[in-house]
Amino acid sequence: MLSxxxxxxxxxxxxxxxxWIHSCAPLLNSSVHRINTQSEVYKYSKEGPLHVKFTNxxxxxAVFGDNTAFIGIxxxxxEALGDATYIELPELGARYERxxxxxxxxxxxxxxxxxTPVTGEVIYVNKNLELKPQIINEDxxxxxxxxxxxxxxxxxxxxxxxxxETDYESSLQDLEDSH
Amino acid sequence: xIRSVVPKLRRLPxxxxxxxxxxxxxxxxxxxxxxxxxxxxxxxxxxxxxxVLRQKELLGLELRSDVASAEPVPATAAATxxxxxxxxxxxxxxxxxxxxxxxxxxxxxxxxxxxxPLPTSEDEHNCNRLMxxxxxxxxxxxxxxxxxxxxxxxxxxxxxIPLVRRRSGGGTVVHDLGNxxxxxxxxxxxxDRFNFSRLITESITELCSLKxxxxxxxxxxxxxxxxxGSAYKLSKGKSYHHGTMxxxxxxxxxxxxxxxxxxxxxHVDLKSSVKSVRSPVVNIGIPIDRFxxxxxxxxxxxxxxxxxxxxxxxxxxxxxxxxxNACTTFTIDxxxxxxxxxxxxxxxxxxxxxxxxxxxxxxxxxxxxxxxxQVTFHIGKNARLIDFEIATETTGGATASxxxxxxxxxxxxxxxxxxxxxxxxxxxxxxISEWIGVSIDGTS
Numbered sequence: 114m115l116s117x118x119x120x121x122x123x124x125x126x127x128x129x130x131x132x133w134i135h136s137c138a139p140l141l142n143s144s145v146h147r148i149n150t151q152s153e154v155y156k157y158s159k160e161g162p163l164h165v166k167f168t169n170x171x172x173x174x175a176v177f178g179d180n181t182a183f184i185g186i187x188x189x190x191x192e193a194l195g196d197a198t199y200i201e202l203p204e205l206g207a208r209y210e211r212x213x214x215x216x217x218x219x220x221x222x223x224x225x226x227x228x229t230p231v232t233g234e235v236i237y238v239n240k241n242l243e244l245k246p247q248i249i250n251e252d253x254x255x256x257x258x259x260x261x262x263x264x265x266x267x268x269x270x271x272x273x274x275x276x277x278e279t280d281y282e283s284s285l286q287d288l289e290d291s292h
Numbered sequence: 293x294i295r296s297v298v299p300k301l302r303r304l305p306x307x308x309x310x311x312x313x314x315x316x317x318x319x320x321x322x323x324x325x326x327x328x329x330x331x332x333x334x335x336x337x338x339x340x341x342x343x344v345l346r347q348k349e350l351l352g353l354e355l356r357s358d359v360a361s362a363e364p365v366p367a368t369a370a371a372t373x374x375x376x377x378x379x380x381x382x383x384x385x386x387x388x389x390x391x392x393x394x395x396x397x398x399x400x401x402x403x404x405x406x407x408x409p410l411p412t413s414e415d416e417h418n419c420n421r422l423m424x425x426x427x428x429x430x431x432x433x434x435x436x437x438x439x440x441x442x443x444x445x446x447x448x449x450x451x452x453i454p455l456v457r458r459r460s461g462g463g464t465v466v467h468d469l470g471n472x473x474x475x476x477x478x479x480x481x482x483x484d485r486f487n488f489s490r491l492i493t494e495s496i497t498e499l500c501s502l503k504x505x506x507x508x509x510x511x512x513x514x515x516x517x518x519x520x521g522s523a524y525k526l527s528k529g530k531s532y533h534h535g536t537m538x539x540x541x542x543x544x545x546x547x548x549x550x551x552x553x554x555x556x557x558x559h560v561d562l563k564s565s566v567k568s569v570r571s572p573v574v575n576i577g578i579p580i581d582r583f584x585x586x587x588x589x590x591x592x593x594x595x596x597x598x599x600x601x602x603x604x605x606x607x608x609x610x611x612x613x614x615x616x617n618a619c620t621t622f623t624i625d626x627x628x629x630x631x632x633x634x635x636x637x638x639x640x641x642x643x644x645x646x647x648x649x650x651x652x653x654x655x656x657x658x659x660x661x662x663x664x665x666q667v668t669f670h671i672g673k674n675a676r677l678i679d680f681e682i683a684t685e686t687t688g689g690a691t692a693s694x695x696x697x698x699x700x701x702x703x704x705x706x707x708x709x710x711x712x713x714x715x716x717x718x719x720x721x722x723x724i725s726e727w728i729g730v731s732i733d734g735t736s
Contacts (some may be wrong), residue, residue, distance in 0.1 A: 148396035170528065198461075199436040199652065212528075217435075219566055221507075223485075223524035224435050243653070244564050253713045 144232055146278050148175050149255025154183045155225065156171060167281035168230045168274060173254060180264045182231060186218065189285055192255035194220040200242040200249060203235045203260050211269055218249060231269045237261035327377070355387050375400075376631045378622045379407035381678055382419050385657050386588050389425035390625040394432065394467060397425040399637035400624060402459060406476050410529050414712045417598075422591045423478040423534075427467040431456045431549055434462040434523060434566055438651045441560035443570055444552050447735030455551065457647045461533060462523030463568030464473050466549055470540035470575070471594075476533045476591075483531035485524060492537070493588030500576050503701065510537075512538050515575040539576045539583060541662075546573070549711070558658040558731050565652035592619035649674045649711070656710075663724055667692055669710070676707035677715065694721035712736055 129217035148155050148165055153173055155161050162175035162183075175183045190198075203215040209229045218229045238260045242248055249257035264270075276284065385406055389397050401423050409419045430453055431443050439445060439455050441462040442464040448455055448680060467473065476488040483630060485508035493502040493510055501513035511521035524537030550570075596617035640646055657668045664685035679702065684691045700720040701708050716729030716736040729736025 121304060214527075219434075219436050219461040223526055224459075225526040226528070228528060246564060248297065 118170075139176075146189070146281060147254065148173075149252055152183075152252060152255025152258075154255055154258050157183070165278060166230070166270065166275040167278065168228075169214065169276070170228055170285060172227060172230060174230055174270075174275065174277070175258075176264070176270060180267060181236065181261055182233075182264055183258045183261050184215075184229060184231075185258040186227065186249065186253055187281070188253050191250050191257070194218060194225060194250075195222070195280045196220055197246040200259070202238045202240075202242065202248045203229075205235055205238050208232075208234045208265075209262070220247075230272075230275060231262060231264055231266075233262040233265045235260050236263050295468055304524070340432050352478040355556075372623075373639075373672040374631075375403075375622065375624060375628055375634075376407070378620075379404050380409060381620075382409050382411070383416055383419045383597050384591070384619050385422075386591060386619055387423040388584065388588075389423065389624050390468070390623060391426040392426060394427040394430040394454060395525070395641045396630075396634070397427055397473070398458055398641055399634045400458065400630070401425070402637050403631060403634045405475075405525075405527075405530065405532055406532060414701045415429065418478065418482075418590075418595055418622055420595045421475075422588065423477075424587070425473050426469055426471065426580060427473065429466075429468040429545070430456050431464060432456045432458050433457055433464045434568075435650070436461065436652060437464060437568070438560060438562055438565050438654055439452065439648060440557075440651075440656060440732070441562055441565075441654070443550055444548070444557060445732070446557060446730055448549060449734035451549075455556050455647055456600060456641065457650060460523040460525040460532070461566065463521065463566070464550065465521045465536050466541065466546040467536065468731060470538070470580075471648055472537045472539060472580055473537055474587060475536060478531060480529050480531045483524070483526060483533075483638045485522075485533065488533045489520070489535075491590050491594055492587055495586045495721055496576075496578060497710050498581070499578050499586070502576070510535075512574050512576070515572075518571045519574060519576050534535065537583060538573055539578050539580055541574050543573065543575065555659070556658050556731060560657045561657070562654045563655075567655065588619070588621065593617050595619070630641065644709075644711075645674065651675050656732070660724075660727055663691060663727065665724070667695075667728065669715075671710050672707065675710045677702065678709045691724070694719055694724055696720070 129260075146165075146167065148162060151252065158177050158179075162177055164176050166174045167187060168174075171187045171193075173185050173187050175185075177183075186194075197218050197220045199219040199239065201219070202219040203209065209215050209232065211230060211232045213229055214226050215229045215235070218225050218227065239248075240264050242257070242259065249259075251257065270277075296642065322556070325602055373381075378387075387400070389400060391397055391400075404421055404423055408421050410416070410420050415612060418581040431448060433439055433455065434443055435458065437457070439457070443455060474488075474492070476491075486504055489510050493504055496502070502510050502518075502519060503513050505511050505516070508522065509518055510522075511518050517540075520535050520537045524533050525531065580675070594617075595617040598617060643649075651671070653672055655668055655670050657666065659666045666683040668681045669677055670679040671683075680695070680698070682692055682695055697720055698708065698715065701718050712729035712732035712735035715732060716725040719725035719728055726736045
């Protein structure tokens with residue numbers, strides 16, 4: 114979802130010696146792209162998720178043995194977006210195609226869309242986000258999960274667009290370097 | 293609403309041009325006299341050697357010749373093209389709408405955004421879009437806002453001012469003919485909250501002193517009051533930054549439309565949803581045409597395509613050093629045939645289910661001393677009344693029982709749409725019914 118992820122978005126402007134300057138917080142250091150082991154996502158199964166995949170739109174997907182997957186936005190995306198003010202959730206019971214819009218995160222002043230990287234039925238949505246959108250900032254890769262999807266086609270998980278944690282983090286490094 | 297289907301030849305679009313290189317000899321200096329008397333005619337046929345051209349390409353000094361010939365002059369490309377053709381062009385374009393219908397303008401903006409191509413690595417230039425439009429009076433709320441909490445709905449309805457919900461985030465704004473709306477569209481990678489705000493302030497810096505604050509808002513330099521409200525949307529590969537620019541908006545009307553007297557229109561408790569950040573505002577007092585012209589020039593200067601001069605002689609001379617940043621403007625007016633997608637979006641935007649139904653959960657409480665009554669409505673998804681509580685000063689009695697029908701309707705159907713007239717219709721006491729209906733949205 115999130116875009117961007119250009120450092121500019123994260124800039125803070127402050128007055129310095131009569132000029133407005135921008136500073137950019139060191140982001141990558143603070144981003145850890147692992148599912149929070151204390152969260153209900155991890156504990157969904159005793160062994161934790163089978164694998165965790167990432168999209169270049171900064172969504173994560175935690176896949177479990179029962180062919181379901183939890184979906185959310187990455188720590189990097191959550192930091193770049195800033196304080197979330199409203200999370201639009203997908204419809205419970207609805208079927209979404211890979212690439213479909215399933216919701217959005219509204220933060221400070223932008224509405225950022227979320228797309229599903231897999232096809233399937235939404236079997237669970239994180240209602241907590243409706244009342245406390247800030248959870249997505251506090252624990253984006255745990256309590257801030259957005260929906261659980263029943264996978265229709267596990268082959269989709271092999272798609273090139275779905276990255277491993279290492280590949281995702283190196284893609285972030287490339288993003289940083291290119292700006 | 294549906295315009296004539298015959299595409300008309302429209303006036304030549306305005307081309308904003310800024311020379312980026314100094315004049316080199318021979319351009320305008322060459323006349324027939326030179327040709328005849330000084331034997332300079334041969335220069336007209338001069339072409340740089342392929343090696344030189346290749347080198348210039350590498351340095352980015354010249355358009356690749358194949359691209360240049362495929363798109364000879366961007367300015368004419370859109371001159372006779374339709375909106376749908378122009379919206380797909382792989383070059384930066386300014387869309388200037390002369391329409392004032394807020395639903396139409398928002399739908400056209402959405403269409404242009406959806407159609408905007410993403411530049412590929414082989415592309416010479418960006419495909420950014422700038423849309424400028426002025427709406428007739430209306431109140432526009434953000435995607436996830438609550439119209440009951442943000443506006444004085446009874447007053448809006450009494451004045452016949454439409455309440456419009458846009459598809460981007462952010463807070464509530466008031467539009468009228470003294471306000472220009474801009475919408476800057478680019479890729480998601482290039483998204484930046486500050487860039488376009490800065491472009492605007494720089495473009496009109498000769499007329500007024502504005503600043504961009506740390507929220508990315510444009511404010512009046514001396515007073516720090518807001519002159520523009522902006523909102524952003526990020527989708528797959530794309531992003532837009534759109535906003536209002538207060539030139540000569542009726543600020544008194546703005547305040548009245550957004551002022552809520554809780555004694556009359558009730559107290560709204562938002563479980564979640566986006567609250568507007570209220571800020572003092574001021575007009576910048578620039579004529580609309582001048583603002584549009586300056587911002588369009590700013591866009592052309594920053595994002596325009598470097599084109600070879602339209603001048604035939606220059607073309608023959610193949611002088612690349614006359615590069616200019618130019619940008620096509622496509623004007624949308626009453627005669628512009630609109631794509632069917634635009635009309636569909638207009639219908640979607642007008643639906644009650646979007647304008648009101650998209651509101652996140654909330655409760656709405658009304659108190660009346662006259663009736664000795666307090667009512668709290670619980671409104672669920674899709675702006676449906678799913679429950680209510682009443683507290684009366686006197687226990688039992690006629691007051692409470694006048695809500696029996698409403699309770700029955702909720703129990704039977706699961707919900708009642710949260711519209712003043714509908715709710716009022718199920719309240720059996722006439723004066724309570726009138727009061728509730730008027731307080732919800734001015735209908736009863």
